[in-house]
Amino acid sequence: MKSADIGVGWIADGKMYFQDRFAFGFTTPIIDNTTTDWFALNGKEENGWTALQFKRKLETCDSMDVPIKFGTSTLIYAYGLEDPNPDISYHEKRRGSRTLPLLGYANPPDESKFYGLETYEFKFNNFLVPASDTTYHCKVFKAPVFKEKRHAIAHKMLIEEKNRDIVHHLLVYECDPSTVFPDDNNLPDNACDYDNALNDGSELCRTNIATIWAVGGDLIEEFPEEAGYPVGGDFSVKYYVLEMHYNNDLLISGRRDNSGIRFYVSPTLRLHDMGYLTFGSTSNALGLAIPPRTDRFNVDSYCPAKVTQSFPKDGITVITAYAHTHLQGRSVWTKLIRNGTAVQYLFNTEAFDFNYQFEHKLPKRIQLYPGDEFATRCVYSTTDKNVITL
Numbered sequence: 607m608k609s610a611d612i613g614v615g616w617i618a619d620g621k622m623y624f625q626d627r628f629a630f631g632f633t634t635p636i637i638d639n640t641t642t643d644w645f646a647l648n649g650k651e652e653n654g655w656t657a658l659q660f661k662r663k664l665e666t667c668d669s670m671d672v673p674i675k676f677g678t679s680t681l682i683y684a685y686g687l688e689d690p691n692p693d694i695s696y697h698e699k700r701r702g703s704r705t706l707p708l709l710g711y712a713n714p715p716d717e718s719k720f721y722g723l724e725t726y727e728f729k730f731n732n733f734l735v736p737a738s739d740t741t742y743h744c745k746v747f748k749a750p751v752f753k754e755k756r757h758a759i760a761h762k763m764l765i766e767e768k769n770r771d772i773v774h775h776l777l778v779y780e781c782d783p784s785t786v787f788p789d790d791n792n793l794p795d796n797a798c799d800y801d802n803a804l805n806d807g808s809e810l811c812r813t814n815i816a817t818i819w820a821v822g823g824d825l826i827e828e829f830p831e832e833a834g835y836p837v838g839g840d841f842s843v844k845y846y847v848l849e850m851h852y853n854n855d856l857l858i859s860g861r862r863d864n865s866g867i868r869f870y871v872s873p874t875l876r877l878h879d880m881g882y883l884t885f886g887s888t889s890n891a892l893g894l895a896i897p898p899r900t901d902r903f904n905v906d907s908y909c910p911a912k913v914t915q916s917f918p919k920d921g922i923t924v925i926t927a928y929a930h931t932h933l934q935g936r937s938v939w940t941k942l943i944r945n946g947t948a949v950q951y952l953f954n955t956e957a958f959d960f961n962y963q964f965e966h967k968l969p970k971r972i973q974l975y976p977g978d979e980f981a982t983r984c985v986y987s988t989t990d991k992n993v994i995t996l
Contacts, residue, residue: 607682608632611672613644615658616689622649624660628670634694638670656685664709677929677937677957678964679708705822705959710927710966714824720760720870726750726837728778728848729764729866735772737859741852742798746781746808748790749844750837757834757876758869761817763825765865773865774853775820775930775963781845782810798849811847815882817867818928821853822962830925833878837871883922883974885909885940885982896934896995900988909980921973927953928965934986934995935960942972943979952980 607629614635615624624646627635643666647659664674681704684697728747735741765773787793787807794806803809816835819825829835848866887893887907896903929938939954952972988995 607635609672610635610682611670612682613660613662614690614694615646615649615660617649617651617656617658618689622646622658624658626671634696638668640670641666641668643668643671674708675956676709676953676966677707677955678705678959678962679957680705680959681708705962707964707966709969711964712967714826715760715828717762717826719828723759723873724756724871725868726871727764727866727868728846730848730850730863733850733863735769735852735854735858735861735863737854737857739853739855739857741854742849743796743852744798744802744808744847744849745795746787746793746806746811747846747848748793749841749846752838752871755839755841755875756837757872757874757879758829758837759834759872759876760826760828760870762868762870763819763823763865764868765825766863769861769863769865772852772854772858772861773821773863774851775818776851776865776867777818777847777849778816778867779811779847779849780814780816780843781808781847782813783842783844785810785845787845793845808847811845815884816843816846817882818930818965819867820930820963822959823964827965829880832876833880833925834872834876835869835881836879837869878923880925882928883924885980886938886984887982894996896986896988898988898991898993898995900986902936903986903988905984905986907982909982911977911979914974914978915976917974917976917978919976921975924952924968924972924974926965926967927955928963929953929955929958930963931958931960931984931986933960934988934991935984936987937985938983940980940982942974943981944975944977948981 608631610629612627612629612635613624614627624644626638626642626644628638629635644660644662647661649658684701686695686697688695730745733743794808796802887905894905931938935958937956937958940952941948942950942952
């Protein structure tokens with residue numbers, strides 16, 4: 607808990623007490639007497655349980671407080687069996703931790719909320735995961751058939767429990783509407799690389815993202831009540847690609863996987879269609895090459911106004927942001943530029959954690975319009991690498 611910003615609270619004689627503390631090392635955290643930035647709100651003690659509600663500013667300008675940034679924050683917790691007398695006692699093994707996006711987290715719904723709805727799934731079928739540290743495998747699926755257009759209103763990641771240690775992330779891509787395959791009963795199912803895509807006809811199936819999940823994220827995501835992901839009827843997308851990334855550092859052999867994704871379909875249409883708008887650099891040797899032994903390497907990309915002219919005149923509403931990089935990534939942000947002026951951050955993931963990649967709910971929805979421009983920066987650190995990172 608070195609350099610941890612800590613709030614300590616308890617209830618005695620019906621009164622709530624709360625202290626602002628800081629841990630300089632692996633010793634009892636000291637009381638922060640510079641400024642008091644943790645404040646008690648409510649608390650109660652009942653049937654052996656203690657519940658405390660408190661608050662703290664995101665940025666306090668106090669060297670003994672840790673700023674709460676947009677992105678992921680690591681929380682630690684511990685509890686004792688007695689009230690301080692006069693100081694707090696060691697918690698022993700009564701402790702734990704959790705990593706969360708404090709500024710953009712919403713508790714996922716229980717799956718029972720969607721019981722009774724129609725579903726469709728994209729899953730691998732007994733795929734043999736190679737004994738190599740990194741594998742990207744892609745499988746094409748035909749879109750589910752619905753006579754009329756419908757809306758998916760939630761999805762659940764179906765990550766096999768036995769393979770949680772090697773499934774790093776998955777992506778569902780939309781194939782361009784012009785894509786046609788000769789045999790819907792024998793769709794492409796092979797390694798994700800450009801040569802395969804050219805040979806099997808899926809070269810136009812790697813651009814538009816339908817959804818994404820990565821390690822650490824919630825398994826169930828519910829869409830906003832006024833929008834859904836379109837499927838069936840006259841919706842132009844007829845094929846999808848499920849891309850799975852396996853991170854098999856231990857080079858385990860013989861592991862088979864049936865992971866994938868399930869979509870829940872509403873019986874009624876919602877007001878708006880939803881989808882993903884993607885910013886960043888192409889992740890290949892031509893678009894992204896990071897030198898070794900570098901503390902901060904910036905990769906910038908720009909989306910000009912001519913690209914957004916196809917946006918609807920009444921705008922696009924942005925409700926969430928999903929930052930994604932790999933091990934060397936440290937932060938990601940995109941700025942909205944309107945009429946030549948940077949208006950605001952579309953999102954600013956100041957604290958990125960490779961092992962906890964969440965879909966962040968924006969505190970306030972953002973409208974985008976034709977002519978808007980976007981600047982994106984990904985920051986990487988390779989101080990632990992002796993070779994170039996591609």
